[in-house]
Structure formats: C-alpha cells, structure tokens
Amino acid sequence: MSVLDILKERGFIQQLTHEDEIAELLAKEKITFYIGFDPTADSLHVGHFLGMMVMAHMQQAGHRPVCLIGGGTTMVGDPSGKTDMRKMMTQEDIVYNGERFKKQMQRFIDFSDGKALMVNNADWLLELNYIDFLREIGMHFSVNRMLTAECFKQRLDKGLSFLEFNYMLMQAYDFLALNRQCDCIMQMGGDDQWSNILAGADLIRRKESKLAYGLTFTLLTTSDGRKMGKTVAGALWLDAEKTSPYDFYQYWRNIDDADVEKCLALLTFMPMDEVRRLGALQDKEINIAKKTLAFEVTKLIHGQEEAEKAQQAAEALFSGAGALDNAPTVTITPDLLGSKIIDILATTAIVSSKSEGRRLIQQGGLHLGDSKVTDLDFVLTADLFENDSLLIRKGKKNFHRLVIK
Known part of the structure; x- marks a missing residue:
C-alpha cells in the first residue's frame, strides 16, 4: 500500500x-x-x-x-x-x-x-x-x-x-x-x-x-464541525508546561463517542483493522476505545512514562484503584486553612474566579472527598485532609489533589 x-x-x-x-x-x-x-x-x-x-x-x-x-x-x-x-x-x-x-x-x-x-x-x-x-x-x-x-x-x-x-x-x-x-x-x-x-x-x-x-x-474537527482542541483553559498545547500530560490525556479520554474512530485513525499509528474494531464498540464498551486513544496520543506527545502516569492517575481518580501521586496537584500553605473554600479555589486557579466558584457550589458541582459542598461560606479546615491531602472534584470529571505544605 x-x-x-x-x-x-x-x-x-x-x-x-x-x-x-x-x-x-x-x-x-x-x-x-x-x-x-x-x-x-x-x-x-x-x-x-x-x-x-x-x-x-x-x-x-x-x-x-x-x-x-x-x-x-x-x-x-x-x-x-x-x-x-x-x-x-x-x-x-x-x-x-x-x-x-x-x-x-x-x-x-x-x-x-x-x-x-x-x-x-x-x-x-x-x-x-x-x-x-x-x-x-x-x-x-x-x-x-x-x-x-x-x-x-x-x-x-x-x-x-x-x-x-x-x-x-x-x-x-x-x-x-x-x-x-x-x-x-x-x-x-x-x-x-x-x-x-x-x-x-x-x-x-x-x-x-x-x-x-x-x-x-482535513482540519481536526468534531463530528458536528467544531474545531477540536479547545478547552476551558484555552488551547490544548503539546508543551507539558502549558497543558499537563494528565489534562492532555483527559481531553482525549472525554471526547464524544462519534469522534473516537476518526481520532484513532488520524492521531495514532494503530493498524486500521484495530481502529475499526475499537471504533465499532458501543455503549459502555466505547470507553475501552477512549482509554486506548488517550494513552496512545499522550504517548506520542509526551512519551511512554508520562502516558502511563496520566493513565494511572485517571484510574486512581475515577475508579479508586491505585495511588493519587500522579493526579493534578495544587499546594497550599497551612496559613490558608480557615479560609473560605471559594477563596482557596480562586487563589489556586482551580476555578478562574470567585464567581465561577459560587456558580459551581450553587449548581452542586463541587465535592471535597465524597462530600458535596452546598454552603457558599464553607471554610476549609485541617480535619478534612488525610495525610495532608484532599481530593477536590469540580463537576463530573475534573479532579485536583489539594496538598498542605
């Protein structure tokens, strides 16, 4: 050929x-x-x-x-x-x-x-x-x-x-x-x-x-014609300092079902027979194809080691299997304990602004560990942390590990 x-x-x-x-x-x-x-x-x-x-x-x-x-x-x-x-x-x-x-x-x-x-x-x-x-x-x-x-x-x-x-x-x-x-x-x-x-x-x-x-x-677009690679934070960069390997992995892990086969064909070197097999998966099984796509694309851009770290972090966050060491981590100093969670989210750029933080809480989209935050004046305290670490979930799929140092 x-x-x-x-x-x-x-x-x-x-x-x-x-x-x-x-x-x-x-x-x-x-x-x-x-x-x-x-x-x-x-x-x-x-x-x-x-x-x-x-x-x-x-x-x-x-x-x-x-x-x-x-x-x-x-x-x-x-x-x-x-x-x-x-x-x-x-x-x-x-x-x-x-x-x-x-x-x-x-x-x-x-x-x-x-x-x-x-x-x-x-x-x-x-x-x-x-x-x-x-x-x-x-x-x-x-x-x-x-x-x-x-x-x-x-x-x-x-x-x-x-x-x-x-x-x-x-x-x-x-x-x-x-x-x-x-x-x-x-x-x-x-x-x-x-x-x-x-x-x-x-x-x-x-x-x-x-x-x-x-x-x-062809230009890289979604099935409904939108340009691919736009995120809440802006463009999807190939530089690990601008878009972390974990965020890069998650972008491809979360693309629409209809775009999986096309992206496997265009953005990996996998044989087309395997691309078509994965692309034909339906319902929950399409997640197997999405995980494969995310890993292969991250490996091409960031290398095998970073792809494995991103994969392990995603599995740890979503299924509770494995360590959270490779999850996106935000560090705060002990003097911030006792501050409102909205202020801390904005200070650490987990949210872009305090108004976004308020909307997130009002819409039921903020979780600390397994607990949903419903109070706009909720205060972050030391007892919420386990081994100086606290998992924050923003929406359904956006995770950060908050660490005290």
Missing part, C-alpha cells in the same frame, strides 16, 4: 492538485515536501498534530520532510481562518518560539543524516528587496484572482490589511525558494491553506517551467 493510500484510508486527504500524478509519484519516487508552521506561540498545539502525523507517515515511506518555520511570514500574519489581524511579534519572540517547535517535532520526525530538514523562511524573506520582489513575483499574481480565494473573501467585509494581502505572495515564494534550494516539489497543509498552496505551485510553474504539487489534509 502506497503512502497516499495510507493517508486516504486513515482519512487525512482533503484536496490534491494532480491526484493521478501524485499517486504515481509517491509510489515510484522519493520526494521532498514541506509543511509550514508559523511560530505565533511558544508551543505547538493540537491543531498542528495532524501536520506532524502526515510528515511522519510520509517519512516512514521514504520521503523527505521539510519543516518550515515561518520566521518571516509570522511577522505579517496569515489571514486564513482569521477574523482579525494577527498581533505583531518581535523577531526575538519568533526565533525563541521556533526553537521550541523544533524540540516538539523531533518526537515525530527523524532529522538525522538529512532525513528531514528544518528551515526558517526568515533566511530569505527578510533579505528581500521590495521592488525586486514586486517585479519578480508580484507580476505573476492577479488581484482579481486573489480576491476569489476563501482566505481573503471572508475578511473583505470586516477589513483586510495590505500587510496580510501580501501573505499569499510570501507563502508562494517560500515554495519557490524551497524548490530551488532542495528540489522540494510538494507543499502540504491544512485545508484552509488550499489557496496559498495553489499560488505556490502556479508560481513554480511560471518561474521554473515545471510541475509542483499540492495536497491538503
């Missing part, structure tokens, strides 16, 4: 520029391809996960990935899928974020001996002469055609800056630069990048008189 067949079977493929040619190319040759990542934060998030899985599948089939860090394009901002202009970032922040990306990508991609490349488009974009760029690149772009692109159409009513309007030209130039530097002949990306990918392939055809190819993969 070719890598294209694998990507299709697992549900990655959304659009291709030349399907028959790409199928033959990937089956018979070893190509260089690229996916771009704009370092707008100091960690990748779950939205980047699919791109890394695609790169890993491609590399396993013998193709060479180029991970393009958008040090230059991040200074402009991609309007695709955005309702507002991206905030401006310093070059120092961008370089720092790019370094953090590299470490996370190395869990998926083998960069040894030139098997994959990591490049930064700041190396060529920041040195461009604007007049020369307009004459060499801008002359090949039709404004009328650009305005039909989905990434621009959805922004026209609200306002599209000229700064962002340049983004398509810059991304197209990236493809051309990589084609010239390392014979990169294919760009891949999420389906919101289709217009930009087409622009790059067309630019290579015009400038180099040869074919270049594009492929988009």
Whole structure:
C-alpha cells in the first residue's frame, strides 16, 4: 500500500492538485515536501498534530520532510481562518518560539543524516528587496484572482490589511525558494491553506517551467464541525508546561463517542483493522476505545512514562484503584486553612474566579472527598485532609489533589 493510500484510508486527504500524478509519484519516487508552521506561540498545539502525523507517515515511506518555520511570514500574519489581524511579534519572540517547535517535532520526525530538514523562511524573506520582489513575483499574481480565494473573501467585509494581502505572495515564494534550494516539489497543509498552496505551485510553474504539487489534509474537527482542541483553559498545547500530560490525556479520554474512530485513525499509528474494531464498540464498551486513544496520543506527545502516569492517575481518580501521586496537584500553605473554600479555589486557579466558584457550589458541582459542598461560606479546615491531602472534584470529571505544605 502506497503512502497516499495510507493517508486516504486513515482519512487525512482533503484536496490534491494532480491526484493521478501524485499517486504515481509517491509510489515510484522519493520526494521532498514541506509543511509550514508559523511560530505565533511558544508551543505547538493540537491543531498542528495532524501536520506532524502526515510528515511522519510520509517519512516512514521514504520521503523527505521539510519543516518550515515561518520566521518571516509570522511577522505579517496569515489571514486564513482569521477574523482579525494577527498581533505583531518581535523577531526575538519568533526565533525563541521556533526553537521550541523544533524540540516538539523531533518526537515525530527523524532529522538525522538529512532525513528531514528544518528551515526558517526568515533566511530569505527578510533579505528581500521590495521592488525586486514586486517585479519578480508580484507580476505573476492577479488581484482579481486573489480576491476569489476563501482566505481573503471572508475578511473583505470586516477589513483586510495590505500587510496580510501580501501573505499569499510570501507563502508562494517560500515554495519557490524551497524548490530551488532542495528540489522540494510538494507543499502540504491544512485545508484552509488550499489557496496559498495553489499560488505556490502556479508560481513554480511560471518561474521554473515545471510541475509542483499540492495536497491538503482535513482540519481536526468534531463530528458536528467544531474545531477540536479547545478547552476551558484555552488551547490544548503539546508543551507539558502549558497543558499537563494528565489534562492532555483527559481531553482525549472525554471526547464524544462519534469522534473516537476518526481520532484513532488520524492521531495514532494503530493498524486500521484495530481502529475499526475499537471504533465499532458501543455503549459502555466505547470507553475501552477512549482509554486506548488517550494513552496512545499522550504517548506520542509526551512519551511512554508520562502516558502511563496520566493513565494511572485517571484510574486512581475515577475508579479508586491505585495511588493519587500522579493526579493534578495544587499546594497550599497551612496559613490558608480557615479560609473560605471559594477563596482557596480562586487563589489556586482551580476555578478562574470567585464567581465561577459560587456558580459551581450553587449548581452542586463541587465535592471535597465524597462530600458535596452546598454552603457558599464553607471554610476549609485541617480535619478534612488525610495525610495532608484532599481530593477536590469540580463537576463530573475534573479532579485536583489539594496538598498542605
């Protein structure tokens, strides 16, 4: 089975520029391809996960990935899928974020001996002469055609800056630069990048008189079309300091039943026969599939040891089996004893505010150990703790271990 067949079977493929040619190319040759990542934060998030899985599948089939860090394009901002202009970032922040990306990508991609490349488009974009760029690149772009692109159409009513309007030209130039530097002949990306990918392939055809190819993969969404990876605390980050391995594990453990099979196919390397078997489980048995998904995905991002810790903590919290050592832990000092539980919850960020704490109690969603808290003025005392530890449950599935130190 070719890598294209694998990507299709697992549900990655959304659009291709030349399907028959790409199928033959990937089956018979070893190509260089690229996916771009704009370092707008100091960690990748779950939205980047699919791109890394695609790169890993491609590399396993013998193709060479180029991970393009958008040090230059991040200074402009991609309007695709955005309702507002991206905030401006310093070059120092961008370089720092790019370094953090590299470490996370190395869990998926083998960069040894030139098997994959990591490049930064700041190396060529920041040195461009604007007049020369307009004459060499801008002359090949039709404004009328650009305005039909989905990434621009959805922004026209609200306002599209000229700064962002340049983004398509810059991304197209990236493809051309990589084609010239390392014979990169294919760009891949999420389906919101289709217009930009087409622009790059067309630019290579015009400038180099040869074919270049594009492929988009599905965006990670729930069965009802919502973007996956949004939590109460914000984005689901791949950095353990921003989203703990336990919280990461719990996110996948608690996804909707309808999304389990798709996520097993897209976000793990499990054989598809096993994916389909797990995805077909019904009622309470679907929890077996969810536990498998949560463990496999956490193992990919955080490693075997952290996945096992997260699994053990979840089992300890939900079934009472095992130690709570790996559960999410919040530490307080003894002088906080005698304070209202609402104040302590807000101080330790177990709730985002005192008003959230009040709502939680009023709705019957706060438990200390096995006891429900019903009094808004409830005071935390030492006798509630066992071995200086107290289990707090917020809602049905959110646990914290409160420790006195």
